[in-house]
Amino acid sequence: MDLSPSTHLVHEPASKAEASPVLSFSHVTLAFEGPPVLDDITFSVAPDETRILLGPAGVGKSVLLKLANGLLSPDSGGVYLFGEDISHMDEELLFSMRTRTGMVFQEGALFDSLTVRDNVAYQLIQEDVDEEEIDARVREALRFVELEQTFDLFPASLSGGMRRRVAIARALIHKPDLLLYDSPTGGLDPVTSTTIIELIVKQRDVYHTPSLLVTHRLQDAFTMCTHRFDPASGRMVPLPEGQTDPHTTFLMLSEGRLIFDGSLAQLVTSQDAFVREFLS
């Protein structure tokens, strides 16, 4: 891995993908009645790669994430999901594409009228999967997020952190080929945030699903990069001093433009004024 300082915008991910990327943005621009929210965005997510998108609130991070699975369409440029251009794909075709992705929304976006079991099993229920198999898979997904006891509860009786964990279980149950996390720790206390990050690290190191994570919390991003999941203890443990996860890399948005794309080492040594201000 290249640890040399990065002082310029680099469009290629730090860990260069030999295989074709699972997600790539090519010169994507999007505006909503005014100046562009996203302007000429180009990056990609390689198989086995976890990309952390940093940036202050209101900079267009969530919009970018919604473009990634076709919930929004760009004004110009191309969004390629699993090699297919989804930028102006018909909504009917997009539904089947989206079943290959898992998305965790900012506040969880659980369905209020359904139990945790039905929320997590939502996709399986639509596919008419056998009830017994649904129960088994839901319990497995809830066990992964350590919330098996919430099986029959409604979302209203869960705390904010528990909702996020159920949302992660819902995103994982279908064994997606790409995971999208929209500020999964936003608004949570530090302890609960660490629990969520631990789950994301566990997912990364156990299932190796490529993912794109949006956050404005540097601490979460650094924790992900400097820790690994230890299957023996079942907990997240720090990597040896000076080591970082080679598959976890960073992007940074500022005023709708991608101003950084690279590794943790490149990020902390960047000379870009905005990056330095953000890190400080």
Add this chain to the structure above:
Amino acid sequence: MAFETIDRTAKQLVLTLQDYSVFAYRALLNLFRPPVYWSDFLVQSDIIGFGSLSIVVLSGLSTGGVLALQSAATLSAFGAAAVTGQFVSLTMIRELGPVLTGVMVSGRNASSMASELGSMVVTEQIDAMRALGVDPIRKLVTPRIFSSIAMLFFLTILADAFGIVGGGLVTVFLNHQNGTQYLNMAWEHLRFPDIVQGLIKPLFFGYILSSIGCFYGLRTTGGTQGVGRSTIQAVVTASVLIIFVDFVITRLLLNVFASWI
């Protein structure tokens, strides 16, 4: 400045109409293409149909009673108090039954649809549904539209029946007229076109109230304040449209059945 405002408003109106047309077309078409969510259809039928029963029965009874009260005084002046039954039944079946039921159910259900779907939009539940590969129009809108059409049909029949009963009660106990004569007049002067008119209208009104409620709900922006705004827009638009479409349908059907009347 004024011209720009008019221009912007006109464009907005045309765009809204275009969006509504596409939305309503997709929602209708979904019933004929799998998957069809029959269980949601039954749940919505229960909420819309059984849930609206009390308001429809009460408004039907009261309206029939008021019609009998008001008409008896006028008709007596011409020595025609005996036709109160005919007046109440024809008015209820041809006009007031369908329109009142449409407006009452719209107030209850178009608002509920707009606020429920609006809340789902602002809490990203609709995006979550799309992200899970499920079409929100197919899953949420189509069952509501078809339940509303089916249930409004039956609710209108109930409103008509309770309106005639209400008119009968007033005729017998307050106007002190003959009950058998009231019922005979109410029944004998009913003709096929009257019943067809009264039963075609709720099909349109059910479609209007549910599609408008869902349309405004899914267009919600601006958080919880936006949900309130969508709810008001849905109820107002649906109620006004029901009354306007009632006029259009009545005119059309009167032409169609001109030879019968």
